Amino acid sequence: MLITLKEALEYGESTTSGIAAVNTPTLEMLTAAIAVAEKHEVPLILQHAEVHEPVNTIENIGPAMLELAKRSSAPLVVHVDHGESVDYVRRGFEIGFNSAMIDGSRLPFEENLRVTKETVELAQNYGAGVEGELGVMPGREDGKDSDGGVGDESLYTDPELAAQFVAETGVTALACSFGTVHGLYKATPKLKYDLITTLRERTGVPIVMHGGSGLSNEEYRECIARGVQKINYYTYADKAALEAAKQLLVDEPDTYVYSPLTVPARKAVEENLDALVRVLYTRAN
Numbered sequence: 220m221l222i223t224l225k226e227a228l229e230y231g232e233s234t235t236s237g238i239a240a241v242n243t244p245t246l247e248m249l250t251a252a253i254a255v256a257e258k259h260e261v262p263l264i265l266q267h268a269e270v271h272e273p274v275n276t277i278e279n280i281g282p283a284m285l286e287l288a289k290r291s292s293a294p295l296v297v298h299v300d301h302g303e304s305v306d307y308v309r310r311g312f313e314i315g316f317n318s319a320m321i322d323g324s325r326l327p328f329e330e331n332l333r334v335t336k337e338t339v340e341l342a343q344n345y346g347a348g349v350e351g352e353l354g355v356m357p358g359r360e361d362g363k364d365s366d367g368g369v370g371d372e373s374l375y376t377d378p379e380l381a382a383q384f385v386a387e388t389g390v391t392a393l394a395c396s397f398g399t400v401h402g403l404y405k406a407t408p409k410l411k412y413d414l415i416t417t418l419r420e421r422t423g424v425p426i427v428m429h430g431g432s433g434l435s436n437e438e439y440r441e442c443i444a445r446g447v448q449k450i451n452y453y454t455y456a457d458k459a460a461l462e463a464a465k466q467l468l469v470d471e472p473d474t475y476v477y478s479p480l481t482v483p484a485r486k487a488v489e490e491n492l493d494a495l496v497r498v499l500y501t502r503a504n
């Protein structure tokens with residue numbers, strides 16, 4: 220069933236859980252993510268990032284995400300991840316996505332405010348939630364290696380600006396930079412837990428973690444306890460799919476068509492997300 224972003228975040232707060240927000244650019248990832256949400260009877264956010272347009276366009280994978288979400292027994296949000304323009308977010312809303320992130324984090328503050336405000340106004344026509352972002356998170360959503368940035372003080376989100384940003388835009392949740400990076404970690408992340416507490420208090424909205432792949436269980440739990448209620452996750456699940464597909468080619472070198480590769484790939488994503496959900500949710504089955 221479809222639930223709103225707000226409802227998913229409220230579940231996260233009331234159970235001290237982090238809601239997994241999983242990028243599902245392929246049908247394998249999509250069906251695996253839904254199966255895990257159903258198995259554990261927990262809410263989950265299915266999301267499509269603009270950077271994954273070459274894998275599947277939002278017009279192609281989007282309707283599949285929505286239809287499978289609606290018929291699922293699990294409470295699911297269908298979310299546009301890292302919309303780089305209001306137009307891209309609108310494409311998602313037109314398909315039926317009920318939540319979106321507008322990423323103006325690389326724009327000057329005033330410009331980020333303007334584009335995020337515009338997105339919140341648009342979202343109201345669709346009854347959709349909006350996630351904004353403030354502070355620079357190194358790396359790319361497509362999971363390519365992040366080249367540095369770990370521990371760079373200038374990249375962390377400023378709590379004063381964050382409070383102003385949320386008050387003026389009316390976003391449902393805010394993606395902040397507190398030490399995680401997108402993609403695969405080359406260096407140990409330096410998480411600023413006190414900053415999460417301050418950001419949650421000052422903004423009054425749940426905090427979103429990007430670059431959620433590759434943290435330790437303890438790091439996830441501490442971030443959640445401090446106010447992180449949406450955890451974006453993609454790279455390690457898709458990496459697990461690749462490793463499983465490679466292994467099939469080793470085990471069965473006479474494989475001569477593509478489709479069989481998707482079977483172990485899907486299973487690997489399911490196992491990877493299953494382990495994640497057990498850490499993030501206090502009430503996972």
Ligand SMILES: [Zn+2]
Nearest residue numbers: 360429430451
């Ligand atoms: Zn991100």
